[in-house]
Amino acid sequence: MMLSGWGRFPRVDAQVEQPRDAGALAALVQARPSLIARGNGRAYGDSAVNAAATIDMRRMNRMLAFDPASGTLVAQAGVLLGDIISVFLPRGWFPLVTPGTRFVTLGGAIAADVHGKNHHGQGSFRSCVDWIEVMDADGAVRRCSRGEEPALFDHTLGGMGLTGVIVRAAIRLRPVDSGWIRQTSIAAPNLAAAMAAFEAAPEATYSVAWIDCLGRGAALGRSLVMLGEHAGMHELPAGLAAQRFGPPPRRALAVPFDLPGVVLNRWAMRLFNSLYYRLGAARAGARLVDWERYFYPLDAIASWNRIYGRRGLVQFQCVLPLEQSAAGLAALLAETSAAGAGSFLAVLKRFGPQDGAFAFPMPGYTLALDFPVTPRTLALLDRLDAITLAHGGRFYLAKDGRMRADTLRASDARVAGFQAFRAANGSNGRFRSAQSERLAL
Amino acid sequence: MPVLILGARSDIGLAVARRFARDGHPLQLAARNAIGLADDAADMALRHGVAVTLHEFDALACGGHAAFVASLPELPGIAVCCVGLLGDQIENERDIAAATLVLRSNFEGPASVLAALANAFAARGSGTLVGISSVAGERGRASNYVYGAAKAGFTAFLSGLRNRLTRHGVQVISVLPGFVATRMTAGLALPARLTAQPEAVADAIASAVRRRCDVVYVLPVWRIIMAVIRLIPEPLFKRMRL
Numbered sequence: 001m002m003l004s005g006w007g008r009f010p011r012v013d014a015q016v017e018q019p020r021d022a023g024a025l026a027a028l029v030q031a032r033p034s035l036i037a038r039g040n041g042r043a044y045g046d047s048a049v050n051a052a053a054t055i056d057m058r059r060m061n062r063m064l065a066f067d068p069a070s071g072t073l074v075a076q077a078g079v080l081l082g083d084i085i086s087v088f089l090p091r092g093w094f095p096l097v098t099p100g101t102r103f104v105t106l107g108g109a110i111a112a113d114v115h116g117k118n119h120h121g122q123g124s125f126r127s128c129v130d131w132i133e134v135m136d137a138d139g140a141v142r143r144c145s146r147g148e149e150p151a152l153f154d155h156t157l158g159g160m161g162l163t164g165v166i167v168r169a170a171i172r173l174r175p176v177d178s179g180w181i182r183q184t185s186i187a188a189p190n191l192a193a194a195m196a197a198f199e200a201a202p203e204a205t206y207s208v209a210w211i212d213c214l215g216r217g218a219a220l221g222r223s224l225v226m227l228g229e230h231a232g233m234h235e236l237p238a239g240l241a242a243q244r245f246g247p248p249p250r251r252a253l254a255v256p257f258d259l260p261g262v263v264l265n266r267w268a269m270r271l272f273n274s275l276y277y278r279l280g281a282a283r284a285g286a287r288l289v290d291w292e293r294y295f296y297p298l299d300a301i302a303s304w305n306r307i308y309g310r311r312g313l314v315q316f317q318c319v320l321p322l323e324q325s326a327a328g329l330a331a332l333l334a335e336t337s338a339a340g341a342g343s344f345l346a347v348l349k350r351f352g353p354q355d356g357a358f359a360f361p362m363p364g365y366t367l368a369l370d371f372p373v374t375p376r377t378l379a380l381l382d383r384l385d386a387i388t389l390a391h392g393g394r395f396y397l398a399k400d401g402r403m404r405a406d407t408l409r410a411s412d413a414r415v416a417g418f419q420a421f422r423a424a425n426g427s428n429g430r431f432r433s434a435q436s437e438r439l440a441l
Numbered sequence: 442m443p444v445l446i447l448g449a450r451s452d453i454g455l456a457v458a459r460r461f462a463r464d465g466h467p468l469q470l471a472a473r474n475a476i477g478l479a480d481d482a483a484d485m486a487l488r489h490g491v492a493v494t495l496h497e498f499d500a501l502a503c504g505g506h507a508a509f510v511a512s513l514p515e516l517p518g519i520a521v522c523c524v525g526l527l528g529d530q531i532e533n534e535r536d537i538a539a540a541t542l543v544l545r546s547n548f549e550g551p552a553s554v555l556a557a558l559a560n561a562f563a564a565r566g567s568g569t570l571v572g573i574s575s576v577a578g579e580r581g582r583a584s585n586y587v588y589g590a591a592k593a594g595f596t597a598f599l600s601g602l603r604n605r606l607t608r609h610g611v612q613v614i615s616v617l618p619g620f621v622a623t624r625m626t627a628g629l630a631l632p633a634r635l636t637a638q639p640e641a642v643a644d645a646i647a648s649a650v651r652r653r654c655d656v657v658y659v660l661p662v663w664r665i666i667m668a669v670i671r672l673i674p675e676p677l678f679k680r681m682r683l
Binding site: 021061062063064065066076083087 | 480481483484487488
């Protein structure tokens, strides 16, 4: 069947298998010369696509044990973060680290070592993972952790499924008093103000900025910086006490068809971004927001990827080292704004320290931009790659569907080490994706 | 009171179990190699906060069914029989052993275990028995009449059981799902509009228990299709390729 990532670009005709248990999975792993595991398909590009065999892990979605003393959950890799929230938020627990959508699987979150709005203080998804069980090329399940097979643990987190199939993991949840977030919005009129707002709030549990990537001149990089803290029961007004763990589930809006590309012209985009900034600035200050609206605003619109039309979308996400961030971000934004090819959904975020052999984050700033797929935007992305390289930055593989192999190598000195681990581990022949082939990983 | 799922490893069995767990019912999962369902049991217990127990059960070991029912830690309030075997019609025509297995798996085994439960439920004076039969049992067709014959027998058995037990306060529900997308039908080219998901079968069963229905077609269109098929005169029907 035709398969792609969330960006619906590129598309590959792939053989898809849906094992239900470790036995069926082991049979597939042993029988197929080349395969990749796939979670809920939320990586944007071709990370979880293999034409020969793509293993859909969503049937292996059982939650196996929970220890309320430590908040440790053991679950199979196909379980959705959203299911974990549905089950455990009413009991007072929330993921320690969550990406911007709850429709990712546990295995996908580990493979991409996803990050959330608390990366600056908490680190990546790795920080909540106690151990991982990985099926190797022989079909054997190997448990790895910081103390047991630490190299496998280090390379599996952020290893994009290329070290084996993640089958089970133990993760720690965070105790929360409510499902509400005390959000503080700060209107930053330009990039320097946005970065200053992040630097002034290292203690904030959560921080993220929506950035107007089409702002020009004095408004280059204008942003709405949103800080967040878990609200305690005592902070909820009387009206919300009955909805301690958030309002009842909302039905997601749907985008029933692919919007024609013309809708996303540069004037519409500029107008949208400008209005969004002004409305946000007018509502700056503190207020209570429910967890869904705060962490997962886009989950409220099912298949929002169709907004970008039939040809799909590409996302660009890089991180720049701290000392190069101001110059690099300014250059990236200036290039994007000049091309007039920006998106609704540009995100700026301060990263903190990061462990791991191949994880994406590093201390500095990350910028994420969406673009509809056109020859013009693909050319722009090549220029953004060059700017990122010139400023010592690197790229998030979970978002990538078009980077060149030499760009990856130029951005990341760890590639050779990752390849060496794969070779030593016997996983380089078996576990491959369209992305790993393209990037010669 | 717990809900007993017979043939709990089947896709429909698992879906029915999850549906009742969601409504807060404790579960008894019965299947061959029941220990292999430990992960599913843990998942249902954790997600829904209900007790789930595993019970070794072989539908074909009819002599042990009374003992199986007696061995349950608690007599269930609801028992759902999801045991079934589609088999292969061509093979059934050549190999009497294969045909016998289809007949026993779809009729003898399910009828036997429900008979044992029926006596216990009747003695208690309450309970609900759910049997998953098939629209294939409503008229024999060349393409699957061994399976159809077994299901016809099971449908008649459920109907008789209902007739016997109503006065004892026991509800009997016959479920005729039509096509369902499961491992049993994987590889068959099923028309999408006539094919239900296991979760839809589970929802239909939960709703039938609540509304005290007797005979349930999961997709309403099957009631019409089967009514038409039953009406076709035999001289015409026997010449049709079905």
